[in-house]
Amino acid sequence: MELLLRDRRTILTFVGPALLVYTLIVLVPVVWSLVYTVFEGNVISGFQFVGLNNFATLIRDQTFWQAVAFTLKYAVVVTIGQVAVGLLLALLYVFYLRNASALVRTLIFFPVILPTVAVAQLYSKLFEIQPQLGLVNSFFQAVHLNGLVQPWLGQAGTAFLVLVIMDIWRSMGFYAVLLYAGLVDVPNELIEAARVDGAHGWRLIRTIVLPLMTPILFSAIIFSINGTLKVFDSVLALTNGGPGQATTPLTLSMFTTSFANGQYGYGSTIAFALALMCLVVTLVIFRSARRNVA
Amino acid sequence: MSQTLTGQLDTTQESARKLQSRRGRSIRKLVGKAPLAIIVTLFLVVVLYPLVWLILSSFKTTQEFATQPTWALPQGFAWQNYVQAWNSGMGTYFLNSILAVFPSLFLILAISVSAAFGLEVMTWRLRNPVLFLFLAGIMVPLQLVLLPLFTVYFQAGLIDTRWALIITYTAFGLPLSVFLMAGFFKSVPREVMEAAVLDGASIYKVFYRVALPMVANGLVTIALVQFFFLWNDLLFSLTFISSDSNRTIQTGLLNFTGQYGQVDWGPTFAAISLAVIPTLILYLVLNQQVIKGLASGSLKG
Numbered sequence: 069m070e071l072l073l074r075d076r077r078t079i080l081t082f083v084g085p086a087l088l089v090y091t092l093i094v095l096v097p098v099v100w101s102l103v104y105t106v107f108e109g110n111v112i113s114g115f116q117f118v119g120l121n122n123f124a125t126l127i128r129d130q131t132f133w134q135a136v137a138f139t140l141k142y143a144v145v146v147t148i149g150q151v152a153v154g155l156l157l158a159l160l161y162v163f164y165l166r167n168a169s170a171l172v173r174t175l176i177f178f179p180v181i182l183p184t185v186a187v188a189q190l191y192s193k194l195f196e197i198q199p200q201l202g203l204v205n206s207f208f209q210a211v212h213l214n215g216l217v218q219p220w221l222g223q224a225g226t227a228f229l230v231l232v233i234m235d236i237w238r239s240m241g242f243y244a245v246l247l248y249a250g251l252v253d254v255p256n257e258l259i260e261a262a263r264v265d266g267a268h269g270w271r272l273i274r275t276i277v278l279p280l281m282t283p284i285l286f287s288a289i290i291f292s293i294n295g296t297l298k299v300f301d302s303v304l305a306l307t308n309g310g311p312g313q314a315t316t317p318l319t320l321s322m323f324t325t326s327f328a329n330g331q332y333g334y335g336s337t338i339a340f341a342l343a344l345m346c347l348v349v350t351l352v353i354f355r356s357a358r359r360n361v362a
Numbered sequence: 363m364s365q366t367l368t369g370q371l372d373t374t375q376e377s378a379r380k381l382q383s384r385r386g387r388s389i390r391k392l393v394g395k396a397p398l399a400i401i402v403t404l405f406l407v408v409v410l411y412p413l414v415w416l417i418l419s420s421f422k423t424t425q426e427f428a429t430q431p432t433w434a435l436p437q438g439f440a441w442q443n444y445v446q447a448w449n450s451g452m453g454t455y456f457l458n459s460i461l462a463v464f465p466s467l468f469l470i471l472a473i474s475v476s477a478a479f480g481l482e483v484m485t486w487r488l489r490n491p492v493l494f495l496f497l498a499g500i501m502v503p504l505q506l507v508l509l510p511l512f513t514v515y516f517q518a519g520l521i522d523t524r525w526a527l528i529i530t531y532t533a534f535g536l537p538l539s540v541f542l543m544a545g546f547f548k549s550v551p552r553e554v555m556e557a558a559v560l561d562g563a564s565i566y567k568v569f570y571r572v573a574l575p576m577v578a579n580g581l582v583t584i585a586l587v588q589f590f591f592l593w594n595d596l597l598f599s600l601t602f603i604s605s606d607s608n609r610t611i612q613t614g615l616l617n618f619t620g621q622y623g624q625v626d627w628g629p630t631f632a633a634i635s636l637a638v639i640p641t642l643i644l645y646l647v648l649n650q651q652v653i654k655g656l657a658s659g660s661l662k663g
Contacts, residue, residue, distance in 0.1 A: 072559060072565050073483065073484050073485045073565070074484070074485055074486065075565070076486075078480075078484065078565050078566075079480050079484050079486050081476075081480075082476045082477060082479055082480025082484065082569075083476075083477045083480035083481060083492065085473045085476070085477070086473045086474060086476070086477030086496075086536055086540060087477070087492065089473060089529075089532060089533050089536065090495075090496065090499065090533055090536050090537070092533075093507075093511070093529060093530060093532075093533030093534075094499050094502065094507060094533050094534065094536075094537075095495075095499075096510070097506070097507035097510035097511050097514075098502060098506050098507060100510035101506045101507060101509060101510055104509060104510070111512065111513045111516045111517070157405065160398065160401065160402060164398045164402070165402065172402060172405075172406065173653070174649045174650075174653070175406060175409060175410060176405060176406070176409050177649070177653055178409060178410075178413070178645065179409060179413075180656065181590050181641045181644075181645050181652060181656075182594075182638055182641060182642075183593065183594040183611070183612055183615070183637050183638065183641065184594060184596065184612075185594075185596055185612045185613075185615045185616050185637065186615060186634045186637045186638050189615065189619050189630070189634050190412060190413075190416050190634055191412075192619075193416075193419075193627070193630075193631070194412060194415075200427060200428070200432070200627070201432065202432065203412070203415060203432050203433065206431060206432045206433065210431075237408070237409070241409070242656065242657070245653055245657050246657055249657060294501070298503050298504070298505075300505075300596070300597055301594075301596045301597070304596065304600075304616075305596070305616060318505075319503075319505055322505050323505070323508075323601075326508070326509055327512075327601070332509050332513075335509060336506075336509055338505075339503065339505040339506045339508075339509075340506070342503055342505060342506075343502075343503050343505075343506055346501070346503060
């Protein structure tokens with residue numbers, strides 16, 4: 069048996085195809101992309117070596133810093149929203165709905181599997197003002213709050229708000245299930261013991277349940293921040309970065325720089341900055357997690 | 363399993379406790395819990411009503427949109443919205459998606475299952491580094507690979523073809539699939555495989571006849587998770603597909619609503635519904651497996 073499991077040719081037959089495809093389509097392009105950062109041009113006009121010019125331009129580029137600021141703002145707000153609402157739902161599942169929670173869990177999870185483009189189209193209809201009032205504006209009109217009837221997606225502030233609401237709506241069921249799984253792992257005896265000692269309701273949750281959930285909360289935060297820093301689909305489909313540049317994250321800015329303007333080198337530099345940002349943020353959270361747990 | 367067990371345990375203890383102090387407390391409890399019931403109801407309304415509104419609106423005629431309030435029920439079933447949406451592009455996009463997604467799914471499963479077997483069951487020195495290499499792929503921002511891939515596909519004449527999508531989908535489906543699949547193989551008892559070898563089976567036969575049937579559930583989970591990722595893909599399709607007749611469902615929908623969105627609400631809602639329906643049906647049938655699969659996909663951190 070041991071000999072059979074150590075046979076090199078067999079191993080190569082099993083792992084070879086996956087490793088080959090993965091190396092050629094994922095690993096090589098990553099390295100290649102780093103090489104692009106010191107070039108400028110595109111596939112049609114050809115490439116010239118420009119040294120560190122792209123990085124110099126990046127540092128002075130106002131639109132880049134705007135995109136960084138938007139990406140961070142969006143990531144922080146949506147991460148907090150997703151995890152907080154998810155936690156609230158998970159607590160409701162475990163402590164209020166208990167065994168009856170399966171149906172509610174399934175229903176609230178539903179938007180997670182919907183195509184982002186479809187959800188974004190749905191939301192742009194919900195918040196529409198022209199040519200007809202969407203559901204939200206109709207509602208405000210019906211309750212005579214005419215001041216709130218507005219072009220939600222046409223103003224920077226409200227467009228951001230709609231984007232945040234949509235992405236929390238889309239993902240809260242997912243984070244609820246994730247945290248629910250962590251929550252049912254909290255030993256029941258601990259909770260019962262705390263109850264006997266007189267801890268109830270919010271105090272029980274704050275002093276007993278939340279500290280025990282720290283590891284799973286941190287992995288949920290890391291997962292969420294990594295997803296939100298790379299937000300692309302929902303922005304493209306809902307606002308396309310507008311009005312103006314107001315809701316343009318790094319991913320979209322990279323996409324337009326590369327494909328609309330044909331600047332592959334500069335586009336790769338923005339992508340590189342994004343990858344670096346994801347790495348740094350993840351490491352920072354990891355370190356603070358370790359300090360918190362230890 | 364342990365979830366339901368603890369859940370049941372919880373209620374038994376709870377009901378025992380309730381019996382002990384029924385008087386007084388039960389009333390207070392009922393009043394105290396009313397706000398929670400309202401919160402849960404509110405969540406359900408916020409999640410479900412927009413979807414109900416979407417489906418209902420897809421059956422309304424243009425005239426109804428103009429004269430009735432948005433929340434009015436449709437007066438009839440305006441199926442022509444669906445016919446119009448399907449004939450003005452959605453049908454083609456739908457077919458393109460199916461022709462790109464299913465070959466990719468098949469390739470992902472075939473390649474990742476054998477790789478996972480090689481990584482989990484076989485013994486070799488570089489096993490862990492290679493597994494780690496696959497894992498690292500989950501973290502790579504897709505923006506980092508778009509330009510090199512576009513360049514290669516452009517030079518190979520693959521831009522605006524299904525092949526560009528199938529190749530990319532397959533490669534990017536591998537990291538998560540290999541990782542999850544390796545986990546499934548871990549739970550196959552070694553003794554069963556050893557017994558098969560003692561009976562004279564080759565390692566390929568062990569893989570195909572013994573190990574594979576035991577991870578059939580895992581295959582379904584991975585196929586489901588990857589189906590949602592691929593069916594909902596926007597970035598790759600947007601980058602590698604340029605002509606309207608080759609668009610997949612997501613880029614097609616984006617384009618469709620861009621053309622009709624302002625004028626014709628009925629067909630637009632029908633188009634959105636068409637894009638949602640396959641995922642909806644899958645979810646209705648297999649929701650528990652979908653939830654578990656998607657949740658396990660994120661817990662690698």
